[in-house]
Amino acid sequence: MGWFLLVPRPNHKQQSTPLSMSQVRVRFAPSPTGFFHIGSARTALFNWLYARHTGGVFILRVEDTDQARNSEEFLSLIYNSLRWLGLDWDEGPEAGGEFGPYRQSERAPVYAQFLERLKASGRTYEKDGALLFRISGEPQVIEDAIRGRVERTEEKDFVIVRSDGKPVFHFVNVVDDISMRVTHVIRGEDHLSNTSKHTELFKALGEPIPVYAHIPLILKQNGPGKMSKRDQGALVEEYQKRGFLPEALVNFLCLLGWSPKDDREKLPLAEIVRLFDLPGVNQSNARFDEKKLAHMNMVYLHEMVxxxxxxxxxxxxxxxxxxxxxxxxxxxxxxxxxxxxxxxxxxxxxxxFIGYFFSDDFAIDPKAKEKVFAKGDPKGRLGELLTSIPTADFSSDAALEVLVQGLAAQHGAGTGDYIHPARLAVSGSGVGPSFYGLLRVLGRDRVAARIGRFLATA
RNA sequence: GCCCUCAUCGUCUAGCGGCUAGGACGGGGCCCUCUCAAGGCCCAAACAGGAGUUCGAUUCUCCUUGAGGGCACCA
Missing domain, CATH: 1.10.8 (Helicase, Ruva Protein; domain 3)
Structure with a gap:
């Protein structure tokens, strides 16, 4: 991990004119061929964090060239999820920008133009109706901002335009990164081996190579392999529907492959933006842990206004x-x-948890009932409590506490001797919120009626 | 099969030659007490293995093993 101390930090300024590259430009480039999942969300998040950290530009680019599998529903799902997570984009669909259009399906002229340039370089040839790119065969070396030096030699020529005339991913991806002036490509490690294709193309087009940063993948929580949209708990939309707090999910995702290097885990997004940097990103894959997400969500819930x-x-x-x-x-x-x-x-x-607040028709939990009736004289205590209710002060928890403590002292009992039977009588459950608050919120009438009913039927 | 990447508690991680290897989730226990899925305290739990380099390796190098990814006219 020490390499970045020896090598100067990302060197895009050496690779292009300082003017055009003076500002960091990153992009998130999803393809709307399925539900938006956790892994994609984290890639978007890391790009967003880096843009915000550097004061750069976060671009959303839609890679919708696979017409057979694309759908507008999936696309709006991506927009919704990104917005829910708070990952606002500076350029892209519905945001505009001077390097659009930002949907690949609308960029055919750009691809045609770059294709002419590539043809002019003499590096293309046709075979079986498809257009192939002739690789150099030279070792391709990248200084990955997360992994350090990675070298790989591309071994065979590859298709850049299908026989049906549609350009393929590797080509359009590179063309878009060039024409959108992308300075840093932050993407999943699954693209690391593809990078040699991309650098070959950048070089053939005579364009500067962006800084690459390949982030580790998120592995499914059970079983082998990376997380995919089909895995349990993989869909961002699902967390949204389940009422998870977006700031908790974002915080949790930040901690998958990155940490503030101290023992803090819950930290404000502004603080993460301040601390986040590419060399601080881990190199090893992380396994998704829904339990920890649930815990993070709880912490945020309890601290929320x-x-x-x-x-x-x-x-x-x-x-x-x-x-x-x-x-x-x-x-x-x-x-x-x-x-x-x-x-x-x-x-x-x-x-x-709250059903009995809105309906008198709740069941009495038999286990809790058994426990309540196991000792003492619950019905006697409830009778005492019931008698005192008409004149009781229900305006505050403290007043109700005083009332119960008074009853307990008067009858030589403990407060628990009132609390447990009363909780059961008014809620049917052995567990629930703070007891005095429970009585206060239910209110005098409900409490009296329910205790009366309990005494009559239980 | 070929190529690339990675490797600290079950999981997420801190550690950048000398530490009782720290924190968090989860697990176990205790306490609080009006219950609890809350809170407090405590416990168990890791440097994959083998060679080097070094006075000294979790930390640097190599190998093995393991894990992940890529090798499409998908993106």
Whole structure:
């Protein structure tokens, strides 16, 4: 890892005119042939981070030349996911820019023009109706900003235009990077072996070679191989639908192949932007760990301001049709969410956690009931509590706590002797949010009715 | 098969010649106590193997092994 101390840092300035290359220009170039997945998201993220770190330009380029497999749905999914993650692009579709168009399907004239240049160099020839590129056969050396010197010799000529007239990936990719003035190519390591094809093309066209930075791949969490869009937990859209917090997913993704080099893990994006650099990126592949993502998501959830949590939770609950009988009172919902925010690990846990706040028709958990009735006199305690409810102060948790402590002292019992049976009576569950908050939010009427019903039926 | 890349706890990582090899997730235990999927504390857990270089290697070099990727008229 010490090579970058010896070799001057990325040397694009030596390779081109300082004026045109004075600003970093990176691109993320997805092809809309399937769902947007975690690996692509991280590649986009690292490009975005580098652009923001250097004050450069982040370009979105759509590689939609595979017409048989492309779809506009997949494309808008990419846009949506990038926006959800906060990865805004400076140039590209829906953003404009002076080096467009940014969809390859609209760039045929550019490819024709560069093809003429390549033909003029005498390095192309036709075979079976396709156009081939004649390689130099010379070793291709790149100074990868992450891996250091990598050398590889391309061994055979390759097709650059199919017999149907469509140019292939290697050619259009290089042409676009040239014409969009891309200075740094940050992409997955799966492209490392392709790079020799690309440098051959850059040289044949007499163009400067960009700085390459091949980032490690994300491996699927179970089983062999890299993560693909078919793997469990691979789709960005899925996390969005499940109510994950985008800042948590971004933070987690940053830590797959990069670290701040100290023991911090949760850090603000602005801090990551400040610290991020290519030599700090790891060289080894990382295995995706959904448990750690879930933990990161929980940490962000618990630290989030309640109002934002409310908005996210409300939208999520409505999206899941959690209120089939219509919207609940907003102030009440806000209180429920605020009460439960510290107790759930994720927004998606909410539906299973808050049902009894919105319906009196909840089941009594038999296990919890067994535990409550195992000792003491739960019904007697509930009776005492019920008697005190009409005159109780439900305006604050503290007031309710005082009430229960008073009952306990008066009857020579512990607060738990009231709390556990009462929690069961009002929620049907042995677990839940802070007890006094639970009573306060449910309110006097519900609490009294539910305890009364419990005493009558349990 | 050929080529390229990588290699520290189960997982994500810190470490850039001398450390009791640190942190986090997950796992186990204890505490708190109004429950808990929350919080606090503690424990187990790693330098793949072999040769070198060096006074000294997790750290540098080579080999082996393992892992990943690439070798399309897919991108």
């Amino acid at each position: 309640p109002e934002r949590c409310f908005v996210l939770a409300r939208d999520f609950l409505f999206a899941r049709n959690f209120f089939p009988e219509g919207a609940p009172d907003e102030a009440y919902l806000r209180e429920v969410i605020a009460l439960c925010q510290p107790k759930v690990r994720a927004i998606e846990d909410l539906p299973g």
